[in-house]
Amino acid sequence: xxxxxxxxxxxxxxxxxxxxxxxxxxxxxxxxxxxxxxxxxxxxxxxxxxxxxxxxxxxxxxxxxxxxxxxxxxxxxxxxxxxxxxxxxxxxxxxxxxxxxxxxxxxxxxxxxxxxxxxxxxxxxxxxxxxxxxxxxxxxxxxxxxxxxxxxxxxxxxxxxxxxxxxxxxxxxxxxxxxxxxxxxxxxxxxxxxxxxxxxxxxxxxx
Numbered sequence: 001x002x003x004x005x006x007x008x009x010x011x012x013x014x015x016x017x018x019x020x021x022x023x024x025x026x027x028x029x030x031x032x033x034x035x036x037x038x039x040x041x042x043x044x045x046x047x048x049x050x051x052x053x054x055x056x057x058x059x060x061x062x063x064x065x066x067x068x069x070x071x072x073x074x075x076x077x078x079x080x081x082x083x084x085x086x087x088x089x090x091x092x093x094x095x096x097x098x099x100x101x102x103x104x105x106x107x108x109x110x111x112x113x114x115x116x117x118x119x120x121x122x123x124x125x126x127x128x129x130x131x132x133x134x135x136x137x138x139x140x141x142x143x144x145x146x147x148x149x150x151x152x153x154x155x156x157x158x159x160x161x162x163x164x165x166x167x168x169x170x171x172x173x174x175x176x177x178x179x180x181x182x183x184x185x186x187x188x189x190x191x192x193x194x195x196x197x198x199x200x201x202x203x204x205x206x207x
Contacts, residue, residue, distance in 0.1 A: 002028035003057070006044030006071075014047065019054045019061075026054035026084065029074070030065035043071030050077040060087040061111065066121065067094025078105045085112045087145070088136065093121020093152060101126045108132070108147075112139030115173075118152040118181060126157040134165040137172035137197075144172055146196075150179035150203070158187040166195030176200045183207040 003019030005028045006012050019026035029043035043066050054061040061081035064071070070093065081088040088108035091098060101123060108115035108131060115133040128148065137145035147164040164176030176193045182205040193200035 002026065003054070004028075005030070006047060007031060009044045010046055012044050012047040014049045015051050017052045019052055020056050023058040025059045025063040026057040026061045027052070028063045028065075029071055030063070031068055043069065044074070045071045046073040048075045048077070049079060050075065051079065053080045055080060055082040055084065057084045060084055060090040062089045064091040064098065066096055066098050067092055070096040070098055072098065073100040075102045076104070076106060077102070080107050081111070082107060082109045083111065085139070087111055087113045087117050088115040090117050090119060091123070091152070092119040093123065095121065097122045097124060099124040099126070103128045104130055106131045108136065109134050110138055111136045111145070113137065113143065113145035114149045115145070115147045117149040118154070118179070120152045122153040122155065123157065124155045126154055128157070128159045128162065130161045132163045134163070135168055135172060137174060140172065144174060146173055146175040146178050148177045150181040150183070150205075153182045153184070153205070154186050155184045156186070158189070159191065160187060161190040163192045164194070164200070165192070166197070168195070171195055171197040174198045175202050178202040179205065181205045
């Protein structure tokens with residue numbers, strides 16, 4: 001179960017909620033349990049998720065599943081996304097796109113896997129800025145993790161001014177920024193790297 005699910009709203013505003021200790025996701029965008037007819041239900045679009053505590057959940061803090069029908073235009077701002085069993089933010093777009101997304105000013109810390117992961121698909125016009133991402137990869141038994149992981153493609157966007165750190169005596173974040181996705185017209189600038197098990201950055205896709 002998720003704390004809150006957006007399965008097709010246009011313009012949801014979700015501010016100041018305590019989305020903690022759920023057995024599933026803290027906040028989930030997907031098609032829900034109904035059959036998709038004429039593009040509905042779908043992950044929500046043009047929503048604002050801001051100032052929420054999304055922590056200690058049994059799966060990821062925020063999950064987006066758009067492999068069947070795509071959403072767009074979400075703002076994820078100023079959320080605390082800590083100590084979740086899997087990822088802080090997990091985005092799966094499959095063969096589709098997830099566009100016009102802003103990820104700004106969030107704290108993603110001590111999650112079991114990565115702080116942020118673009119699992120698959122393509123994102124266009126996406127900006128990942130001014131986030132504090134530290135000490136993730138706590139679930140070493142299941143592969144650990146890194147800070148920001150881009151395994152899908154990004155076209156037209158930025159990854160800037162993020163604080164990517166592992167300040168633990170026993171490091172758990174493999175990389176600050178890594179992934180095999182292709183990056184086209186993406187500005188990567190001004191990120192602050194401290195610590196890490198392996199290296200600060202390892203981007204292997206075309207860029």
